[in-house]
Amino acid sequence: MKPTTSSFFSTAWTIAWKDLQIEKHTRQIMSVMVMFSLVTVVMFNFALETNLDAARNVATGLLWATILLAGTLGLNRTMAVERENQAMDTLLMAPINRNAIYAGKVLSTTIFTLALELILVLLFIVFFNKPLWRPPVLLILFLGTIGYVAAGVLIASMSIQTRARDVLLPVLLLPLSLPLVLPAAMATAAYMFPQQPLFAEVQTPIMLIMLYDALMLTAGFTTYHYIVES
């Protein structure tokens, strides 16, 4: 069967929809990610208690760090779902494009991570009193998430098949996402002042985030079938 474009997208969407349905019934991914983020934010608040101004200044960096750490939990969980009951093997037996599986996984994990970010943004507005609701900030969060998840699904698909399982993911993924955190935190921080920055000031970081997205998605689509073949 020659896969067509429409079947590619509908397959990807079906896989993402399946993940969303599972999540609707079990709520295990969101609850773990949200609880973990809450604990992390509270912990940071305590750790920086002595200097509240410092906490406010590093808030954007903390936001990104929390997203990445909580993201590894979510990624591990979405991959573990496929491993349990050999669901992945069944998926691979189906006459569908391997890349559609990758796209579906990226889609569902992106949705979970974006939902988490929504909650985190509210939390950070309350705790750190920062104008995180600004549309450009939300756009940066959205763009950064795509790249992170694109790399994350690829790495998690590998790490879940190893002996170390979920322990390995942060060790592999966090260094790989450092070139994303740097421009993302920088661009987010630029919007934290009463006066909004000119687009020229944040143009380079945003371009870098988009470049990261493009490169990681390309890497994902070109190498994913090497990882899932058995």
Place this chain on the structure above:
Amino acid sequence: MNSTKLDRRITILNWTAVATMIINLAVVFLYAPPEKLMGNVQRIFYFHVGAAWVGAVAFFVALVAGILYLRKPDRKYDTIALASVEIGLIFLSMATVAGSVWGKPAWNTWWLWSPRLTMITVAWLTYAAYFMLRGAIEDEEKRGRFAAVYVIVAFLTIILTFLSVRLMRDIHPVLVGGMADSAKGAEQGLQEFEDGLATKMIISLNISVINFSVLFTAWLFNRIRLQHLNESVTALKMRLSNR
């Protein structure tokens, strides 16, 4: 290539590496002039750049080997990638230590979060994780495949980090001046001399880079040979236990 032929080549390479190292030491300590401001401590620069150069080359070799492995899963390419990443990581550590030792008199601090140093840190972490990944997979064919994918993504990360850290200069001009950037600093260091002395330094630097390239090639082949020996020992053990 059969093993005796490989062994002979390795012997030749090893002796060439020793010879160029002796020449390099002589050039760095006798031919190269002392730096005007820093004095003799600047001589560490030749080893620092040489080691960093090998790091970059080794990771590039690993990338190429990774791509080749995915196109044609031959164990040879996996061995080359493994050997390259190992050597690259060691040379990167050497460059970092040498740079740190040089940084103390030059900047009066062992470490700065300057763009280049940040990039080195990311590269180090990324390639150190490569061994964690390999160590967690038992199946040889799968290990090769995953390691090849990882090495490609890792190289992408280094390129992206290289681009990202440029930002630190654009947005925080105070944090990163000309001084903090080691390469730029070196360039400025070289320019402070009259033409004759600067030329001597550049010649020394080139000799150093050539020497380190030979050293890398020698290490690479020795490491590949070691891997072959390792594999034959494993094969022999298997035969013994199957009896």
